[in-house]
Amino acid sequence: MAKVVKVALVGLGRAGEFHRQSMLELPHSVHLTWVVDIDVQKAQRVAAEVGCRWSTSLDEVLEAVDAVIIASTTDTHFAYIMKALTAGKAVLAEKPISHELHEVAEAVNLAKSKNLAFVCGYQRRFDTHFRELKRQLDANAVGSLKLIKTCSRDNPVPPLEYLRTSGGIFHDMLIHDFDMLDFLSGGQEPEAITATGHCYHPEIKKMGDVDTAAVLLKYPSGLIAMVDTSRDASYGYDQRIEAFGERGMLTAKNALVSNVELATAEGHLMPPAMYSFPQRYIQAYRSELTEFIELVQAGPQSQSHVAEQQAMLRHPRVVKATIAAEMSWKRGETVKVAQVESMLQCNGSPSKKTRHT
Structure with missing residues (x-):
């Protein structure tokens, strides 16, 4: 029987709650041993509900666990990732690893040098519909790819306190699409990116x-x-x-709350779309966690571990595309992806600069 993986969960907000609920589905594979959050009352409350220990510091818990799941605010991901990897722990981290390209490369290189499982939570890769689309692409169902179109529209508008630390729409939302394009295209890297945008929400506009x-x-x-x-x-x-x-063409349609359509003399009535991403991706989050735990259980000599070591090489590529898109929007011009690193050396990260809307 595979060992039960002892896990520390860092961050007890929305994403942390998704992972906690997913762990309940795997009682024979996962033991949530510690929860970590800077909010003492929240950490105490969740620990009491789960029946585990709590802390406000990851340092305190690392010796007692096999793996760390990082679901804290986005601006803290990199520091927690590096602490966990340095301690020799497997890591499942919500995206982004970092907004900084050199930090993403640093985290990936550390995981590879220590031969550790390191998964970044792009949950769309675990969605059954998108995986089926990918399977058919790999089976050459439509021949050579010419065009890929993705649509990614959120509901409702996230809380403003979340948006202030999210890194902006490019690093928070569009990075998922860039990862999906990497997934569907077989790891192709774009050569040029053009982006434009507008802000209709006054409070978001104040954030630049x-x-x-x-x-x-x-x-x-x-x-x-x-x-x-x-x-x-x-x-x-x-x-x-x-x-x-x-x-030909492959299409993954938007998921609705059911597939039942009412047809009457007055017309056709379709069910509504899912309310938000927790409902849409509940299966994907569970599959993501399940496969991460199986990866840890399989060990570094397994084929799945070798495959993930290769897959993690995409992270700098995806973040580079994200930075290029943000640069394009900010500058109002097409950006050559090959020039991103030299542009960063000259001008610094665009995510730290004032943007034009």
């Missing part, structure tokens, strides 16, 4: 961010990708993909 954006990506193979995103879709959560190839 946009709430609606569109991005065009051009690849050396000829592939073109398009992404549209919004913080606020009044009709519910909206996630769609089209993959157009030389022999």
Whole structure:
């Protein structure tokens, strides 16, 4: 029988709660041993509910666990990731690893040098519909890819306190789409990115961010990708993909609360879209955690571990595309991805600069 993996959960907000609930589905595989949060009362309350220990410091718990799940605020991810990896622990971290390209590379290199399981939580890769689309692409169902279109519209607008530390729409939302494009294209890196956006929400505008954006990506193979995103879709959560190839098209439609359609003399009545991402991706979060725990249990000699060591190499590539898109929006011009690192050396990270809306 595979060993039970002892886990510390860092961060007890929305994402932390998703992971905690997912762990309840794996009682014979996971033991939530510690919870960590800077909010003492929250940490105490959750620990009492779970029946585990609590702390405000990750340092205190590392010796007692096999793995660390990081679901804290985005601006703290990198520091927690590095602490856990340095201590030799497997890590599942919510995205982003960091907004800084050199820090992303540093984390990946540390995980590889220590031969540790390191998974970044791009949960869409674990969604059954998107995985089926990917399977058919790999089976050459539509031939050579020509176009990929993704739609990513949120509901409701996230809390302002969350948005203030989220890193902005490019690092918080669009990075998911860039990871999905990397997934579907077989790891192709775009050569040029053009982005534009606008802000309709006055409080988000004060943050120097946009709430609606569109991005065009051009690849050396000829592939073109398009992404549209919004913080606020009044009709519910909206996630769609089209993959157009030389022999046809694959489409992953938006998930609705059911697939039952009412047809009467007055017309057709469709069920509503999912309310938000917790409802839409409940299965994906559970699959993500399950596969992470199986990865830890399998050990560093397993095929799954070797595959994940290779897969983690995409993280700098995805973040570089994210930075290029943000630069394009900020500058109002197309950005060559190959020039991103030199541009960062000259100008610093765009996420730390004032943006134009």
